[in-house]
Amino acid sequence: MARLDLIDKLAVLADAAKYDASCASSGTTRRHALSGAGAKGEGRQARMPGALGSTEGSGICHAYAPDGRCISLLKILLTNYCMFDCVYCINRKSSNVRRARFTPGEVVRLTLDFYKRNYIEGLFLSSGIIRSPDYTMEQIVEVARSLRCDHDFRGYIHLKTIPEASPDLLDRAGRYADRLSINIELPSTASLARLAPEKDMVGIRRAMGGLRARIDERRGERRSRAKPPAFAPAGQSTQMIVGADGEPDTTILRLSDDLYSGYRLRRVYYSAFSPIPDADTRLPPRPPPLVREHRLYQADWLLRFYGFDIDEVAAATTAGMLDLEADPKQVWALRHRHHFPVDLNRGPREMLLRVPGLGVKTVDRVVRARRWRRLRLADLARLTRGAQRAMPFIETDDWHPGNALDGLGLTRPVRQLDLFEAA
């Protein structure tokens, strides 16, 4: 019955891992199984015939679950036993969920079996904390080491990092993993103290700072020397739970802005607090609307790709909250009507980026095309499906919105194209 056992454990330990939103497998170094040396040196023969796996820039979503989320990595916990008692977490000490534990060898086997059938891009391994942070981190690192060194696995590995683990273990984790992540969990120190009493913000920030310093350091060496070992080439990310406490969107976004600049995070994931089985009564009785999470991502995109600063994004909120009915860029534009309309043929790129309906790709195409030809409204319509939405905010030789802008309500619901790209 050994196989049945494995299936049972997988059901428990995948179920326990699903509240982590991240499944990205992009942004790491390009490598594949036909090249000579393994992706990560250390303790491996030069040209093993058994190399398996590749990473080629953009990640691949191998399946989608009915919750609309991409399945790119085998996302599991090593164990869901945990010493901590974080109120929002299904695996907290006081929860009655079924518990299970994989051996590192079982995770390695499962990863390879799935990978060879093209089900996944790699592994995202996390764990409840058992015995001690160091003991747990050691087991996590052992899985990655075995995949890289014993099996010459060159696919993607994301390890969840335990902030309290020793620096030496973090060093080793970074050597084998493409990405490391430490979850910030909640947007304020007070919420953390209330809902995750064993975690502390300073410890989390210190660990993030330590990771950034290591990543920066290897980058620096990379330029100067021939082939230093990489350290988490896909950088670090984090996750914040939204709606489990009373913090407004502005607090969340200010923290993100701070994390992006302070620790060079690649991504902050927002995870709308989701009802869990056997929930603690300190949690809110119902989850926040999923659209809140969506608006936070849109605002996050404005910060990272659209040239908005945090105060401008805050200017698109009401009492600290983003409008659930309209996307934040639209709200900002309607509150700053004097900046519009923007001339499609002459307006600077920065202003075109602020036009609702125009994404970064479209703006770049417009800027490129207008060097050779004057653009009319029909040209824009061929470039983007967002042309209709952009109309009140732009002008061309054959189009001026006149006073159309004045007629637009502040909260008119507007369908927004999906900002998310595949992982």
Add this chain to the structure above:
Amino acid sequence: MRSVRLAHPADFDGWRDAARALDAAEVPPEEVVWRVGDEAADLFAGEAPPGARPQGGERRVPRRFVELARLLVCHRDEERFARAYGLLRRLRDEPHLLAVASDPDVARAAQMEREVRRAMHKMKAFVRFRQVTPMPGDEAETFVAWFEPEHHIVDEVAPFFARRFASMRWSILTPLRSAHWDGRTLSIAGGAGRDDAPADDRLEEVWRTYFSAIFNPARLKVRAMRSEMPRKYWHNLPEARAIGPLIRSASDRTQRMIPDPSTRNEPEREPRNEETAMEERASLEGLQECRRCPLYRDATQAVGGEGPGQARIMMVGEQPGDQEDLAGRPFVGPAGRLLDRALIDAGVARESVYVTNAVKHFKFFVRGKRRIHQKPDHSEIEQCRWWLDIERELIRPELIVALGASAAFSLMRRTVTIKSVRGHIMDGPDGASLLVTVHPSYLLRLPDEAAKASEYRRFVDDLRLAA
């Protein structure tokens, strides 16, 4: 009318050779008929020009066009070869044509290219291998997949699988083309049938278990799933069979998770008490939990002083910077390195110095992706004096060196200009002597090299007084 017959549905090489010859002969696009034939015997039927390279040098086209045409001919659109040739002809008079994304021909080609790329991406994602018993004498694991691509992309995508699954033997079978990898070489052959691939794999049940367990029933978004994993692919995906039952049971499972509001009670735990540090005089314990001013919120950690407990000299800067904030140690960034150099030049033994800051948390604002230093205001310096006082009490230095105006304000308890007080030893707090000079980061900010050098000399001269 000229007719060109290509070897297979995505025969880019054949198209390129023919297009070169037709272009050299100035044949307009509407006079060419493109055909794909099983019998690839004669490349050029009818009165097409010979495939020989035209004289007078090759025509150069933008590299972007070659990339575009290569994917364009993979599209299932019947007109794909003609469209690619049409663009090639237009490029002759309009070399920048491809930059004009709004041109109808370019827009259509770009659209087709996107569709092909998407299909390629989906093939990389949705091929599912099934293991078969290897040939006798062969130890390598062997896998076969059956796949139905949307466009003619097998030739383009096969190298991806070779790079990724180098150590396996594998075949990907599709209705029109099939790819085979024997561990060394990749070969492409004709189509196959679904029955040529195995019907099951021992891992598929395990995979479905994972697929079902990772799904969160509390956030059902079936449309989002379908737009990324269109139904047309489902019949070849082993996990798709689990989708229906998962959707149907989602709402029941979610209902069971929501706790009954009538049994709710209020939180028992309170946030940590902010005043606990009050009890402990003469120890830096509690520094990390300091909430005396709001700066703790955005900083990574509080940065206390560093140096021997018996240090003769205490140097006080303004506040930790970006790197100090990450490292948790004072003066480790550029200003710290400059200070070290200046101490050597002034003959002050680094071991006799305790370094710290007037403010223990990093104050900054964000510009783009950088954290830019921001001067602490008086109330923050005053709140943080609590910690500096403890440090003075612990170290009891003979001499305190205030680096910059913020440190001088903290130690002298009044606003001073550096110019008016720098460069001489004064009476400081609690019987210690006090010396004020500039902050080393001031030297780093000077734009002019000559000024930098002369200011550095003055700085070293000031520090000599400490030696």
